[in-house]
Amino acid sequence: MERPTLDQIWAWLDQIPDPEIPVISLVDLGVIRDALWKGDTLHLKVTPTYSGCPATAVINLDIQQHLRANGIDKLVLERQLSPAWTTDWISEKGRRNLQKFGIAPPPKDGEHGSYGALLGRVVECPRCGSKTTERISQFGSTPCKASYRCTECLEPFDYFKCI
């Protein structure tokens, strides 16, 4: 069998939706860190978003199924912990799709995980664009999200937390 090009592989990977937020692909999410051929075996490096996220196992399964359906039989998935996943790796396309879906995308401010950076952050309402919003909880329906409420249009919404 002819080895598909890496461009083709990335195009296939970009068709796989995130299991919990299906408007964004695994490539948009930035969890696939590397793809390379070693002989006739495809090696992919996959990094978890949150260490306890149940979607991690589903993501690996989805990758295997989708690539197998496209004729890739020899596939090795390697877990990569470092550098740790950051929301900076979410693509522009991914950010736009999150916003359209009603999830406020994370800011790209380069400051993550530092205690101070979490405080006093302005989160824009993904529906009306208002900057006056309030946090209901640091945690939401999935590990990667927090719950917010817009004080202008009054709609509650999810915010994709910055890490």
Next chain:
Amino acid sequence: MADKALFEFLTRIGDTTLVLGHRVSEWCGHAPALEEDIALANTALDLIGHTRMWLSRAGEVEGKGRTEDDLAFLREAHEFRNYLLVERPNEDFAVTITRQFLFDAWHRLMLISLQESSDQRVSEIAEKASKEVAYHVERSTDLVVRLGDGTEESHRRMQHAVDILWPYTGELFTDDETDRELSDRGIIPLPSSLEGEWKTHVDGVLSAATLVRPEREYAHKGGKAGVHTEHLGFLLAEMQVTHRAHPGATW
């Protein structure tokens, strides 16, 4: 064994996140508000995620083929190395949140320091976990202030929580032979070296919360050496029952 001291440390931190993760998960479906229920479940999930990284590494270091599941579900209480603080029962929401706050403040400092570990895997796991823990600290700090400086009833309960949990915090900062060996090898910080910064953070938050830190310095110890309170046995019985009733089951 390949590296007894490193295995010991990995079970200390992995058992600590496992036991606290299980304790916090006991609130699932019972928390006082939906947002709190979700937040507690998310915190528990993060801690169990950290446990998987720590304990699977512990199994590799031990070299006897034990997996993270073997270590979590097939050891007895005396083989667990978690700190006593995290096996304290949930009691009311004030005790749960105060326990979380006292732990989170320590956890954050420990993980920041472990990112500089000379052991590459330890530093990678710490890097990953510390991003999540930044959110835990923010939330528990917030709640301690809100509940401490809240109503008369919430203040009373929070002060009670601080009083009964305080004697369990000293163990976080005691050094033993294993700590000294690993610290000499650049793998972990000496636990006692974290105490100053921890106290500064905790004192600042307690004072903003109008809560008083107990003066007494007595510290319950033993968890790190496998000597536990009776509470751990009950917790393990519940956590391990399925695995023990159906040996080798996977899910």
